[in-house]
Amino acid sequence: MLRLPVRPYHGIHLGQWALLALGVLATLFTFGGLGRGRVGHAYVLTLFGDYRGTVRRTGLLWISPLLLRRRVDVRLRHWRSEPLSAVDAKGTALDVVVLVVWRIRDTVRAALGVDGHEAYLREQVEAAMARVLSQLPADAFHEDAPTLRDAEAVGEALTRMLSAECAPVGVDVFSAQPTRIEYAPEIAAAMQRRRIAAIDAKHRDSVLTAVVDAVDDVVHRLTARGLVELDDYERKALVKDLTVAFYTGRTASGDGA
Numbered sequence: 243m244l245r246l247p248v249r250p251y252h253g254i255h256l257g258q259w260a261l262l263a264l265g266v267l268a269t270l271f272t273f274g275g276l277g278r279g280r281v282g283h284a285y286v287l288t289l290f291g292d293y294r295g296t297v298r299r300t301g302l303l304w305i306s307p308l309l310l311r312r313r314v315d316v317r318l319r320h321w322r323s324e325p326l327s328a329v330d331a332k333g334t335a336l337d338v339v340v341l342v343v344w345r346i347r348d349t350v351r352a353a354l355g356v357d358g359h360e361a362y363l364r365e366q367v368e369a370a371m372a373r374v375l376s377q378l379p380a381d382a383f384h385e386d387a388p389t390l391r392d393a394e395a396v397g398e399a400l401t402r403m404l405s406a407e408c409a410p411v412g413v414d415v416f417s418a419q420p421t422r423i424e425y426a427p428e429i430a431a432a433m434q435r436r437r438i439a440a441i442d443a444k445h446r447d448s449v450l451t452a453v454v455d456a457v458d459d460v461v462h463r464l465t466a467r468g469l470v471e472l473d474d475y476e477r478k479a480l481v482k483d484l485t486v487a488f489y490t491g492r493t494a495s496g497d498g499a
Contacts, residue, residue, distance in 0.1 A: 317345065341419050400420070
C-alpha cells in the first residue's frame with residue numbers, strides 16, 4: 243500500500259558489537275565500584291599488593307573495582323577470653339579470665355602489618371598474662387604481701403604491657419582487667435583447705451593477742467590501785483587463770499556467732 247522500499251537486514255555489524263560490549267563493560271565497571279560506607283568502619287585499599295589509601299566516609303561512595311577493599315572495624319570493642327591457664331610466682335596452676343577493651347587506631351598497620359589483628363591480640367593477652375601473673379603469688383596465707391587478689395594493680399600492669407605490645411600494629415588497648423582468677427580444678431580443693439586453715443590461724447592469733455592485752459590491763463589495774471598485793475608466784479597464777487578464762491570465753495563466743 244505504502245510502497246516503502248525493502249531493505250535487506252544483514253545483522254549487527256562488528257563495530258556495533260564492539261560498542262555494545264564497551265557499553266556493557268562500562269556499566270559493570272560503574273556499578274561494580276558502588277558501595278556504602280558504614281559508621282565505625284573503614285576501607286583499606288590496595289592495588290596489586292600496594293597500599294593506595296583508606297576510606298572512612300559514610301553513605302554512598304564509589305571505589306574503583308580494580309582496588310582490593312578490606313573492611314576494618316574501627317569501633318570500640320571488648321573481648322572476654324575463655325579461661326586461660328597460667329601459673330603464679332610459686333608455680334601454682336591458675337585459670338584466668340581477662341576482659342580487654344580495645345580499638346583499631348591505625349587501619350593500615352592493623353590490616354596489612356599483621357596477619358589477623360584479632361588473633362594477634364589474643365596471643366599478646368596470653369603472653370602478657372603469663373608475665374604479669376608469674377610475678378606475684380595468688381595468695382599469701384601467712385604473711386601480709388602483695389598478691390594477685392589486688393585486681394586493680396594486676397589490671398594496670400596488664401593494660402600497660404598490652405598497650406606497648408599492640409601499639410606497633412595500630413591497636414589501642416584501653417583496659418585489660420582480670421575478671422576471674424581461680425586455682426586450677428585439680429588443686430582447687432587443696433588450696434581452699436589451706437586458705438581456710440590460714441584464716442583460722444590468723445583469727446586465733448588475733449584472739450590470743452586480745453586476751454593477752456586484756457589480762458595485762460586487768461593485772462595492772464588491780465596492782466596499781468592497791469586492791470591486791472601479789473608476789474611473783476601469785477602473779478603468774480592469776481595471769482594463767484585469767485588467760486584461760488578470757489580465751490575460753492572469746493573462742494566460745496566466736497564459735498557461737
